[in-house]
Amino acid sequence: MSRVELSPHERAQVEVARETLAAIVGARLTDASAAAYMVGRLEVSLRSLLEILDADQEPARRCPAAHPEDPAPCGGPxxxxxxxxxxxxxxxxxxxxxxxxxxxxxxxxxxxxxxxxxxxxxxxxxxxxxxxxxxxxxxx
Ligand SMILES: [Zn+2]
Structure with a gap:
């Protein structure tokens, strides 16, 4: 499993996810609108975390000479x-x-x-x- 190298923006997204998790743990979700709000926050956080993971898989990390339509991964350094x-x-x-x-x-x-x-x-x-x-x- 490869470790993800995070940009400052991505580290901020991870921090938001941690805060969201902490808020969920302390939240009283018996109130429907509070629950809906927390689900919304969770959804946004999960999406941004998945974007970070997807960016690590995708050809976005190929060399600058790679044409966007060319699906081939890099042939070396x-x-x-x-x-x-x-x-x-x-x-x-x-x-x-x-x-x-x-x-x-x-x-x-x-x-x-x-x-x-x-x-x-x-x-x-x-x-x-x-x-x-x-x-x-x-x-x-
Ligand atoms: Zn290449």
Whole structure:
């Protein structure tokens, strides 16, 4: 089981959940409107906690070069920055860097300082043999 790394906002949501639980424990739920209020608080708290858990599973944590429509998980650590003609850059793992290069024109891979030797050239060559937006193949 992986531990979740929490942002300050997420830690605040967890704190709200703890306060909600403490309030429930001390609450007298014989009053219908008080019970409804507590159920509402519980629902909001549970939702925000589940969002934190879902964010940990989802492709939101993929490298910046991953296209939103591409369902593939990263093929390893970030090894290059893809620089486009506007000099805008996106860091990418090998798989997503290849796919991004294949899908946009006149971009180039620049190896990260700690990347394995030759990785940028390998990505550049692989992109030349990769169709643009390859994840769309096989769809109607
Ligand atoms: Zn990736």
């Amino acid at each position: 970030v090894v290059v920055t893809i620089i486009d003609t506007q000099n805008a850059g996106a860091d990418g793992c090998e798989l997503h860097a290849i796919r991004m290069l294949a899908s946009i024109t006149s971009a180039r891979p620049v190896a990260k300082p700690d990347a394995p030797a030759g990785v940028a050239l390998r990505i550049f060559r692989a992109a030349q043999h990769t169709r643009p937006f390859p994840w769309r193949e096989g769809r109607s």
